[in-house]
Amino acid sequence: MxxxxxxxxxxxxxLAPMAGITNVAYRKLVKEFGAGLVVSEMVSDKALCxxxxxxxxxxxxxxxxxxxxxxxxxxxxxSMAQAAKFVEAHSACDIIDINMGCPVNKVLKAHAGSDLxxxxxxxxxxxxxxxxxVDLPVTVKMRIGFDQKHINCxxxxxxxxxAGASALAVHGRTRSQFYEGHADWSYIKQVxxxxxxxxxGNGDVRTPEDAxxxxxxxxxxxxxxxxxxxxxxxxxxxxxxxxxxxxxPGDPSLEERFALCKKHAQKLINVMGERNAMREMRSxxxxxxxxxxxxxxxxxELTKVTTYKEMTDILDAYEHDIESxxxx
Numbered sequence: 001m002x003x004x005x006x007x008x009x010x011x012x013x014x015l016a017p018m019a020g021i022t023n024v025a026y027r028k029l030v031k032e033f034g035a036g037l038v039v040s041e042m043v044s045d046k047a048l049c050x051x052x053x054x055x056x057x058x059x060x061x062x063x064x065x066x067x068x069x070x071x072x073x074x075x076x077x078x079s080m081a082q083a084a085k086f087v088e089a090h091s092a093c094d095i096i097d098i099n100m101g102c103p104v105n106k107v108l109k110a111h112a113g114s115d116l117x118x119x120x121x122x123x124x125x126x127x128x129x130x131x132x133x134v135d136l137p138v139t140v141k142m143r144i145g146f147d148q149k150h151i152n153c154x155x156x157x158x159x160x161x162x163a164g165a166s167a168l169a170v171h172g173r174t175r176s177q178f179y180e181g182h183a184d185w186s187y188i189k190q191v192x193x194x195x196x197x198x199x200x201g202n203g204d205v206r207t208p209e210d211a212x213x214x215x216x217x218x219x220x221x222x223x224x225x226x227x228x229x230x231x232x233x234x235x236x237x238x239x240x241x242x243x244x245x246x247x248x249p250g251d252p253s254l255e256e257r258f259a260l261c262k263k264h265a266q267k268l269i270n271v272m273g274e275r276n277a278m279r280e281m282r283s284x285x286x287x288x289x290x291x292x293x294x295x296x297x298x299x300x301e302l303t304k305v306t307t308y309k310e311m312t313d314i315l316d317a318y319e320h321d322i323e324s325x326x327x328x
Contacts (some may be wrong), residue, residue, distance in 0.1 A: 005137025075111030231287025
């Protein structure tokens with residue numbers, strides 16, 4: 001058990017915010033595997049201030065996913081504070097997270113995301129304004145620096161703590177790396193040693209062993225996992241079990257893998273209707289069969305599905321083919 005502000009968190013594995021991925025359906029699915037905390041995909045402060053309904057819909061929180069954080073992004077202290085107030089009033093979330101790590105140019109042009117690493121004073125003003133505007137704990141997700149020549153994570157983290165942040169999530173890459181190369185966990189350790197608030201380590205955590213090593217090498221309070229859980233949400237429960245028992249339960253059976261893909265689709269349908277859900281499953285479904293024999297052709301078929309039945313027919317036929325192959 002650990003805490004962010006007054007929010008108690010049961011496990012040390014946290015689902016990272018991922019644009020276009022961590023909507024309420026996916027967060028609920030991952031929560032079933034024991035994630036201590038789940039974080040929403042990033043939400044634009046300006047869109048909330050302008051009352052954009054599609055953006056407001058992203059604030060939906062289900063009673064089964066607590067504790068949950070809603071992540072907002074923006075580059076202006078005033079609009080970020082206004083957006084945070086709106087989130088607090090219109091969402092049942094437990095924490096407000098501020099994105100200071102997104103490397104995408106479109107976000108940087110708004111002086112948001114990892115662009116704030118180049119402007120610590122603006123970042124400080126944003127966090128301070130948001131903390132003063134809401135009663136919920138406020139956290140910051142950041143990178144170690146903008147590029148290799150400007151790694152300023154320790155000083156930046158101390159400034160975020162001074163501004164009132166209740167916790168930090170540190171991705172061990174610079175903005176210029178995007179998601180390439182290796183995450184340098186040594187900087188996560190330096191941040192943890194420099195601040196008194198909880199620190200979540202993020203980057204290159206793909207296995208239960210990685211999660212344990214992250215905790216041991218950096219001393220961080222929790223591990224934030226992102227891309228490794230795509231099509232692989234049971235990795236969360238494997239990590240939790242390994243941290244508690246030093247035993248890895250291993251991968252699920254083929255039957256469990258295919259069943260979970262269908263369950264994911266059903267949860268999406270319940271949230272956004274079949275048409276939009278299937279558009280999302282064109283990305284998700286191929287992840288569920290990654291690495292399986294003969295998956296390349298099936299992945300291509302899954303990227304074109306338009307109905308739930310079409311998707312399940314493809315998966316059922318493929319599951320039968322794989323089982324036949326393994327019996328040979």
